Structure formats: structure tokens, C-alpha cells
Amino acid sequence: MTNSGNFSRRGVLKGGLAGILATGVSPLIFTRGAYAQEFCNAPTGDTVTIGFNMPLTGAYADEGADEQRAYELAVEHLNGGGDGGLIPFFSSKTLKGNGILGKKVVGVTGDDQTKADAARDSARRMIERDGAVMITGGSSSAVAIAVQGLCQEKGVIFMAALTHSNDTTGKDKKRYGFRHFFNAYQSGIALGPVLGDAYGKDRVAYHLTADYTWGWTQEESMKNATEALGWKTLAPVRTPVGAGDFSQYLTPVLNSGADVLILNHYGFDMVNSLTQAVQFGMKDKQANGKQFEIVVPLVSDLMAKGAGDAMKGIYGTSNWDWQLPDDASKAFTKSFGAKFGQPPSQAAHTSYVQALLYADACERAGTFYPPEVIKSLEGFEFDGMGNGPTSYRATDHQCFKEVYVVKGKEAPANPFDLLEVVATASKESVTYDPAIFGGELGPDTAVAC
Amino acid sequence: MDAILAQLLNGLDKGGAYALIALGLTLVFGTLGVVNFAHGALFMLGAFCAVTFRYLITLETVTVDPTQTTAWGTALEVRTPLAQTWFGDWGAVLIDWSVPLSILLAIPVMLVIGIVMERGLIKHFYKRPHAEQILVTFGLAIVLQEIVKAIFGPNPISQAMPTALRGAADVGALIGLAPGALTYPLWRLVYFLFSAGVIAAVFGFLRFTTFGMVVRAGMADRETVGLLGINIDRRFTIMFGLAAVVAGLAGVMYTPLLPPNYHQGMDFLVLSFVVVVVGGMGSLPGAVAAGFLLGILQSFASMNQIKSILPGIDQIIIYLTAVVILLVRPRGLFGRRGMMEN
Structure with a gap:
């Protein structure tokens, strides 16, 4: 007997194949097909499902309604309908109007009620019941951070919509979360010099701040930016989200010695606090020998519409404005306006862009497999989306692009002409070191669900 | 000093709203013995009377202005309210004063809603335990708010105050302070005066009319009044309608x-129950006093000087006060012996 008798042909083949797989040197053809079993909600039929999770009720419901319109438009354009919106202007030319990777896009929607727990429940339902391969939407940083955490656990990409807290891509950043919208730090950088020019260097600011992550980081960013100008800051006052009547917080402002009121409020809260501040006579008031001023660091057309005349002459910042003169912004406004009879808000714009960016990332990756899609979004440089040249920074998943300083228009030409862009902060000026906000992205491990 | 006066004024206008809702709640409890959790919904329905009134008088004609185009290439639509087309400048005045004028709509509508609510549902629960009354009226509140949500949508609908009443009044100058030292929004002063007026009217009605006298007699001893041949049930039904009107008017004037x-009603309901409990179940003066007291305390608790010592006190002051009052005076400030104690 020789030892050779112990090696049958079948045994050698089995052992060899096992060895190849174990050493990880198998040809790509073996592993690419295996993605389908390895990640959550891998699309199997001829459609791909995306979860649109936005506030249809609650303090930020106006933004949610506009996001819903934007997603409807994005799905139409991705599937080849309408005029294509921003697709012809997008510098990446992968989107052909045939869905994503040849699969027709279908959306499922949920109401996050502007509440973190409701948003997580809604996103979980979309992932577990509806088979959503990606979640997008939202109009609150508390919501974005909560949903982003869930998506990290589930291995589902989250393309955040309107979230402005530094924490979303700072201390709470996640590998599976991406933000196109700008943040509070960038608002401070952009708005500071404009406030200095308009109101001088010797001012005393009083902050009323929404009591959650976004409010805190915006207050801090505005405090840093205005104190750099030489302004003083009084002890900030925190207000509950959805307080409705802010009069009890506004009354102390009158005799506080402040001559600027900074409202770190958003959505209906901002509409209420600003109109109530104006009712208290703060726009006509003199303090410290100067005209009293109100500043709303983050402002949108929807809020300007809600606040009406109270918004006139008030400074703030925006991620985007429908009256921007570039061709892409004009095309998006035309496409949105023709379908819905009103111009898109910044919430609509960022939602629409995020949907397209995800679709494009899948096309460039050639798969829906999240770790690959994440890689194709990280460090992605693009243009033609209405904000000039933009990059998705790999280290924190924050987009860097121009930031716009806006002012409530004194004499609107029509019912939609509410804000005017008075200054533009360059992409370079609003770029910062990611280390200042800390945080860890975490792993990109795919999870089966 | 100016700051304290300003917070006091703020407390008075907040307290006005609390007192009006709590007054209606107490009227229903005192007359019918029903704990009406749908009372907050009546406040909300009143507010939507103002919304409806404004909607009706601002129904508009849409004309297209071919000389102006929108950013998306269509001709600009020019909207003109019918009231303005028909009545010219008077139409514009009508629209401007729509909130105070909507009281004219709210009074009959709320009266009917109150009477229908009492006759249609609540009368069947008079002899049932309070827990069941609470459950059924709470359910009714949810039904009412969902109806309003289905018709008007989930989002707030802002209502403008009349142009003449916008801005702030220099209250300081009236009481001898330096000009501009103490200013306060005109509409909030109007709201306080309005609530004081309605409260006075309700007390006057109960005190100086025969109807009111019978109702008070019924509240004290329903059985004896019934034995005298007086249809006390009919009067109590009208009182329910009156309570609905009071809550509705509070809602109308609060819209600006x-x-x-x-869901505005639910937000106020919890507060007004605390007001009723603090004031003493069934006591009308107690409801009014507690309404203003809690409004003022809430306002003072929001002062920075207080919050720097006790952070977050503005959020819990009302409930904290209720706990303290119930510990010290279990029947509330003006509570009567025997009320809800059987």
C-alpha cells in the first residue's frame, strides 16, 4: 500500500476549493453574487424600495411635506419620468432614467412626527416590513441621529435630509449616515462677518435655544462666531421644542440689557417665536442706544412664509435657495414648480439631491451592497446640484459646499419672493478640521436582516 | 422691577386662558357632576371657528396675470378675496378684523355643539362612575380632534390679529415708568381684558339672573329644586352649552x-385640570383664582434669575404647585367638603 491511496480525486478537489475560499483569493465572480445574501433588504425583483421617513406632523411638518414632494419628484426622475430635473446637470453621468441599476425605484413613506422615537419606529418598520434598502428624510437633528444609529445597527444606508446639528456628522456620526445639508458651525462662519458689518462689533446677544442637540450646537456656533466679532453673550435660555407660546421666554428679553435676540428655533417654533418677538415690539425697540435686532441663524422659505411680515429684514443662513442664479437651481425650481405650483424649499432640495446621490453611488459601485456604496460616496466630488462644486468628506460624511446668507425681503415681488441671498460663503471658508467635533464613524460591516 | 411687572402681565394673559377653560370645566362639573375630558377639545373647536370664519370671508377669485410669470414658466395667479371684490375697502376691514368678528360665529356654533354633546352622549353617563365619564369624554375628545385633523389637516393654521392691535403698548408710560421701560403686546392685553370680561359676564349671569339663581340652587341641591317643579335638567343642558361657549371664545381669541x-385642546386640557384641582373641584371662584395664580407662577418661573437657581423649574412649576396645594389643602384652594369624596 502506498500513501497515494489516501488522496482520491474528489478529496483533492474538495480540499483545494476549501483552501481557495479560506485564503480569500477566490475570483470576484464567486463573492459578488454572494452580496445578495449578506446584506439587509438586498433587492431581488425588478424594483428597489427606498424608505422616505419625514415629519408629516409636529413642529417641523411643513418641511416634511416639502420633502415628500421632493422624493416624489426624485422617484419620477430616477425612473425616467418628467424633465429629469437635476439629472442632466449632475456632473456624474451614471443616471439614465432607468431606475437604479436597472431596477425601478419605489418609495414607502412614514411620518416621523418630528420625534426621535417615532422616527426610529417608522424607519424600523420600513426596513423590517417594507424591505427598504435605504432610508432618507427627516427634519430634526434629534431624529437624524436616532435614525442614523438604527441604520448603523441594521446595516442600511441613511441619507439624512434636513439636519443642522454639528453632532450629526460630529460626535454622533455613523459609517452608514451621510449628510448633504450644511451644519450650525458653517452657519456661524458664514453669518458672523455679515452680522458684524450690519450691526457692528459692540453688541449684547440673548439666545433663545431649542432644547436639543441642534439648538445646543447652533447656540454654541453662533456664540463663537459673534464673540469673535467682539459681541457679548448673555446666559442662553433653553426652550422646549413645540412650546407654542414663547411669551414667557420673550418677556425677560425686554429688560435683559441685550440688543440682539438670536432665535435658535426652527420650523413652527421659529415662526411662533419670531412673530411673538415682533408682537413684543422687538423690531421697533431701542436698546443700549442702538436699534434692537433679531437674528434667525437657520431659515427657510417655508418659515419665512409662516412668519410673514415679521421675517422682513431678518438675517439667517440657508443650504440652498430657489432664486440662486445657476442653471441647475433654475432647472430644479422649474421642475418642482411645474409639478407642485410652488418653489422648492431647502428641505426639498437637500432631500432630492440625497436621493440622486444615493442612486448615483449605487450605479458607480455597480451594486446595492452597502459597504461598496459607502465607499463610492466617501470622498465623492461632484457639481451641478445647485451648490457649486461639492465634496462628501470621507472622514465624517459631511458635504462641503457654498453656504448662503439670506435676508427676509423687504419688498417681495410675488408671494414666493421671501428671501434674498445677500452673501455667499465659499466652500473653503466653511471647511473645518473634523477632529474638532470628535466621534467615530464605526464599521461598515454589512448586516443581514 | 420692570422685569417683574412684565412677567406679571405675561402671567395674567396666560392665566386668562387657563381661567376661562377651567371655568367652563367647573361649570360642567358643578352642575352636571361630569368630569368632562372633552373640554379641551371645545377650546380647540372654538379656535377652528375662527379658522372657518376667516376661510369663508377670504374665499377668493383667481385671475391670471399674463404680464408676470413664475420661475417655472407659468403665468402668475392673482388671488382676490370675494369679500374685497364685493365690499371694497369694507371687505378688507372685515378680513382684517376676522378674529374678533368670528366670535359671532363661535357663540351659536359652540352653543349647539355643547347642547348636542350633552344631549347626545354625556347625559347617558350621569349616573355612571367618574372613571367611565372620564373614559367616554376622553374618547370623544380624540374623535373630535381627529375630525378636525381630517378637515383642516395636521398643521397649525395661523390667524392674523387686526392691524390696529399689532405691536406693543407702552404700559410703563401709563403707570409712571420711563417711556419704553415696560412694553407689552397689545393683543395679549386685549386677551386679558377679554377673559376678565367673559368671567365677569358668567359670574354676573349666575348671580343676577333668575336663570342663574335656579342653576345655583340646582348646584346646591338638585333634588329639592326638581321637587319644586323646575326642570333643572334643561337648565343644566343650557349650562353645558354655555360652558362650551366660554371654552370656544377662549379658543377664538387665542388664535393670533x-x-x-x-391637538391644541389636549395641550390645554391637562393644564386646566390641574387648575380646577388646585382651585377646588366645583368652585367657580377657585377655578378663576387658580387659573391666574398658575399663569403668573409659570411666568415667574421662566425668569432667568429663577431658572439659574432651579433649572427646568418653568416646566414643572404648575405640577409642583398642584402637589404642594393638595398636600396642604387636599380640597384645593376653594374646595367644598364632600365634592368627589364619596
């Missing part, structure tokens, strides 16, 4: 301060 939404 806070854009109404469908």
Missing part, C-alpha cells in the same frame, strides 16, 4: 397668539 392645530 398661537396658530391653532388639532
Whole structure:
């Protein structure tokens, strides 16, 4: 007997194949097909499902309604309908109007009620019941951070919509979360010099701040930016989200010695606090020998519409404005306006862009497999989306692009002409070191669900 | 000193709203013995009377202005309210004063809603335990708010105050302070005066009319009044309608301060129950006093000087006060012996 008798042909083949797989040197053809079993909600039929999770009720419901319109438009354009919106202007030319990777896009929607727990429940339902391969939407940083955490656990990409807290891509950043919208730090950088020019260097600011992550980081960013100008800051006052009547917080402002009121409020809260501040006579008031001023660091057309005349002459910042003169912004406004009879808000714009960016990332990756899609979004440089040249920074998943300083228009030409862009902060000026906000992205491990 | 006076004024206008809702709640409890959890919904329905009134008088004609185009290439639509087309400048005045004028709509509508609510549902629960009354009226509140949500949508609908009453009044100058030292929004002063007027009217009605006298007699001893041949049930039904009107009017006048939404009633309901409990169940003066007291305390608790010592006190002061009052005076400030104690 020789030892050779112990090696049958079948045994050698089995052992060899096992060895190849174990050493990880198998040809790509073996592993690419295996993605389908390895990640959550891998699309199997001829459609791909995306979860649109936005506030249809609650303090930020106006933004949610506009996001819903934007997603409807994005799905139409991705599937080849309408005029294509921003697709012809997008510098990446992968989107052909045939869905994503040849699969027709279908959306499922949920109401996050502007509440973190409701948003997580809604996103979980979309992932577990509806088979959503990606979640997008939202109009609150508390919501974005909560949903982003869930998506990290589930291995589902989250393309955040309107979230402005530094924490979303700072201390709470996640590998599976991406933000196109700008943040509070960038608002401070952009708005500071404009406030200095308009109101001088010797001012005393009083902050009323929404009591959650976004409010805190915006207050801090505005405090840093205005104190750099030489302004003083009084002890900030925190207000509950959805307080409705802010009069009890506004009354102390009158005799506080402040001559600027900074409202770190958003959505209906901002509409209420600003109109109530104006009712208290703060726009006509003199303090410290100067005209009293109100500043709303983050402002949108929807809020300007809600606040009406109270918004006139008030400074703030925006991620985007429908009256921007570039061709892409004009095309998006035309496409949105023709379908819905009103111009898109910044919430609509960022939602629409995020949907397209995800679709494009899948096309460039050639798969829906999240770790690959994440890689194709990280460090992605693009243009033609209405904000000039933009990059998705790999280290924190924050987009860097121009930031716009806006002012409530004194004499609107029509019912939609509410804000005017008075200054533009360059992409370079609003770029910062990611280390200042800390945080860890975490792993990109795919999870089966 | 100016700051304290300003917070006091703020407390008075907040307290006005609390007192009006709590007054209606107490009227229903005192007359019918029903704990009406749908009372907050009546406040909300009143607010939506103002919304409806404004909607009706601002129905508009849409014309297309071919000389102006929108950014998306269509001709600009010019909207003109019918009231303005028909009545010219008077139409514009009508629209401007829509909130105070909507009281004219709210009074009959709320009266009917109150009577229908009492006759249609609540009368069947008079002899049932309070727990069941609470459950059924709470359910009714949810039904009402969902109806409003279905018709008007989930989002707040802002209501403008008349142009003449916008801005702030220099209250300081009236009481001898330096000009501009103490200013306060005109509409909030109007709201306080309005609530004081309605409270006075309700007390006057109960005190100086025969109807009111019978109702008070019924509240004290329903059985004896019934034995005298007086149909006390009919009067109590009208009182329920009156309570609905009071809550509705509080809602109407509150709309310029806070854009109404469908769940506004629930936000106020909890507060007004605390007011009733603090004031003493069934005591009308107690409800009014507690309404203003809690409004003022809430306002003072929001002062920075207080919050720097006790952070977050503005959020819990009302409930904290209720706990303290119930510990010291279990029947509330003006509570009567025997009320809800059997």
C-alpha cells in the first residue's frame, strides 16, 4: 500500500476549493453574487424600495411635506419620468432614467412626527416590513441621529435630509449616515462677518435655544462666531421644542440689557417665536442706544412664509435657495414648480439631491451592497446640484459646499419672493478640521436582516 | 422691577386662558357632576371657528396675470378675496378684523355643539362612575380632534390679529415708568381684558339672573329644586352649552397668539385640570383664582434669575404647585367638603 491511496480525486478537489475560499483569493465572480445574501433588504425583483421617513406632523411638518414632494419628484426622475430635473446637470453621468441599476425605484413613506422615537419606529418598520434598502428624510437633528444609529445597527444606508446639528456628522456620526445639508458651525462662519458689518462689533446677544442637540450646537456656533466679532453673550435660555407660546421666554428679553435676540428655533417654533418677538415690539425697540435686532441663524422659505411680515429684514443662513442664479437651481425650481405650483424649499432640495446621490453611488459601485456604496460616496466630488462644486468628506460624511446668507425681503415681488441671498460663503471658508467635533464613524460591516 | 411687572402681565394673559377653560370645566362639573375630558377639545373647536370664519370671508377669485410669470414658466395667479371684490375697502376691514368678528360665529356654533354633546352622549353617563365619564369624554375628545385633523389637516393654521392691535403698548408710560421701560403686546392685553370680561359676564349671569339663581340652587341641591317643579335638567343642558361657549371664545381669541392645530385642546386640557384641582373641584371662584395664580407662577418661573437657581423649574412649576396645594389643602384652594369624596 502506498500513501497515494489516501488522496482520491474528489478529496483533492474538495480540499483545494476549501483552501481557495479560506485564503480569500477566490475570483470576484464567486463573492459578488454572494452580496445578495449578506446584506439587509438586498433587492431581488425588478424594483428597489427606498424608505422616505419625514415629519408629516409636529413642529417641523411643513418641511416634511416639502420633502415628500421632493422624493416624489426624485422617484419620477430616477425612473425616467418628467424633465429629469437635476439629472442632466449632475456632473456624474451614471443616471439614465432607468431606475437604479436597472431596477425601478419605489418609495414607502412614514411620518416621523418630528420625534426621535417615532422616527426610529417608522424607519424600523420600513426596513423590517417594507424591505427598504435605504432610508432618507427627516427634519430634526434629534431624529437624524436616532435614525442614523438604527441604520448603523441594521446595516442600511441613511441619507439624512434636513439636519443642522454639528453632532450629526460630529460626535454622533455613523459609517452608514451621510449628510448633504450644511451644519450650525458653517452657519456661524458664514453669518458672523455679515452680522458684524450690519450691526457692528459692540453688541449684547440673548439666545433663545431649542432644547436639543441642534439648538445646543447652533447656540454654541453662533456664540463663537459673534464673540469673535467682539459681541457679548448673555446666559442662553433653553426652550422646549413645540412650546407654542414663547411669551414667557420673550418677556425677560425686554429688560435683559441685550440688543440682539438670536432665535435658535426652527420650523413652527421659529415662526411662533419670531412673530411673538415682533408682537413684543422687538423690531421697533431701542436698546443700549442702538436699534434692537433679531437674528434667525437657520431659515427657510417655508418659515419665512409662516412668519410673514415679521421675517422682513431678518438675517439667517440657508443650504440652498430657489432664486440662486445657476442653471441647475433654475432647472430644479422649474421642475418642482411645474409639478407642485410652488418653489422648492431647502428641505426639498437637500432631500432630492440625497436621493440622486444615493442612486448615483449605487450605479458607480455597480451594486446595492452597502459597504461598496459607502465607499463610492466617501470622498465623492461632484457639481451641478445647485451648490457649486461639492465634496462628501470621507472622514465624517459631511458635504462641503457654498453656504448662503439670506435676508427676509423687504419688498417681495410675488408671494414666493421671501428671501434674498445677500452673501455667499465659499466652500473653503466653511471647511473645518473634523477632529474638532470628535466621534467615530464605526464599521461598515454589512448586516443581514 | 420692570422685569417683574412684565412677567406679571405675561402671567395674567396666560392665566386668562387657563381661567376661562377651567371655568367652563367647573361649570360642567358643578352642575352636571361630569368630569368632562372633552373640554379641551371645545377650546380647540372654538379656535377652528375662527379658522372657518376667516376661510369663508377670504374665499377668493383667481385671475391670471399674463404680464408676470413664475420661475417655472407659468403665468402668475392673482388671488382676490370675494369679500374685497364685493365690499371694497369694507371687505378688507372685515378680513382684517376676522378674529374678533368670528366670535359671532363661535357663540351659536359652540352653543349647539355643547347642547348636542350633552344631549347626545354625556347625559347617558350621569349616573355612571367618574372613571367611565372620564373614559367616554376622553374618547370623544380624540374623535373630535381627529375630525378636525381630517378637515383642516395636521398643521397649525395661523390667524392674523387686526392691524390696529399689532405691536406693543407702552404700559410703563401709563403707570409712571420711563417711556419704553415696560412694553407689552397689545393683543395679549386685549386677551386679558377679554377673559376678565367673559368671567365677569358668567359670574354676573349666575348671580343676577333668575336663570342663574335656579342653576345655583340646582348646584346646591338638585333634588329639592326638581321637587319644586323646575326642570333643572334643561337648565343644566343650557349650562353645558354655555360652558362650551366660554371654552370656544377662549379658543377664538387665542388664535393670533398661537396658530391653532388639532391637538391644541389636549395641550390645554391637562393644564386646566390641574387648575380646577388646585382651585377646588366645583368652585367657580377657585377655578378663576387658580387659573391666574398658575399663569403668573409659570411666568415667574421662566425668569432667568429663577431658572439659574432651579433649572427646568418653568416646566414643572404648575405640577409642583398642584402637589404642594393638595398636600396642604387636599380640597384645593376653594374646595367644598364632600365634592368627589364619596
